């Protein structure tokens with residue numbers, strides 16, 4: 530089911546006092562695509578994820594997901610509708626195994642409050658966690674303390690945890706940060722598999738240009754909270770506006 534719009538922003542604006550982090554941003558994400566969001570530091574990329582997931586409320590404009598407005602909904606409601614995310618900095622719990630991480634992450638009911646006991650006894654949750662564990666090749670590490678694993682594996686656990694809720698849209702905030710070249714290549718294959726086999730749509734923020742350019746089918750380029758370019762990597766790479774705003778600074 531590709532070709533349909535999954536996520537849509539219309540003139541999305543987010544201000545923090547005098548700072549305009551998102552400035553009338555409009556774009557559509559098509560179902561089944563792997564889409565990159567790039568732009569210089571402070572361009573508004575993380576703010577974008579925060580407004581999509583309900584961590585922040587828009588100052589003006591709208592966000593819709595599967596045709597339904599999600600502006601103003603609480604984060605757990607949005608997560609429950611099928612939007613999952615990972616964060617720029619790893620957020621794993623101390624002294625919890627990989628398996629426990631996969632069980633606690635699944636939102637249910639009206640909030641996150643009773644996650645651990647409910648999920649532990651929930652057959653469907655365990656089945657889903659088992660599937661994700663296998664998909665991510667983490668079976669042998671299930672009883673390991675997640676926070677003590679090598680960096681690349683910790684990132685993998687985080688992503689697996691996001692997946693246990695069964696999302697349609699996965700938001701990844703700088704998934705490659707801190708990874709070595711081999712880990713980045715493995716991640717790339719994993720993301721393609723997630724899209725191909727689980728039908729996920731993936732929106733990712735990333736500073737690693739070679740990763741973005743070889744993985745993503747479509748890119749949005751932000752600068753000062755506005756979209757300054759979009760298109761396939763080939764198109765974006767040649768866009769003079771993008772080059773001067775971002776790639777030019779970086780390479």
Ligand SMILES: Nc1ncnc2c1ncn2[C@@H]1O[C@H](COP(=O)(O)OP(=O)(O)OP(=O)(O)O)[C@@H](O)[C@H]1O
Nearest residue numbers: 545548549550568569570571572573574575576577
């Ligand atoms: N909670 C907040 N309060 C005040 N200002 C904020 C807040 N969050 C973000 N900003 C500001 O909004 C702007 C966009 O920040 P944001 O973190 O979204 O950029 P970014 O593109 O993700 O940057 P980076 O690539 O460095 O992570 C910046 O000027 C930032 O200082």
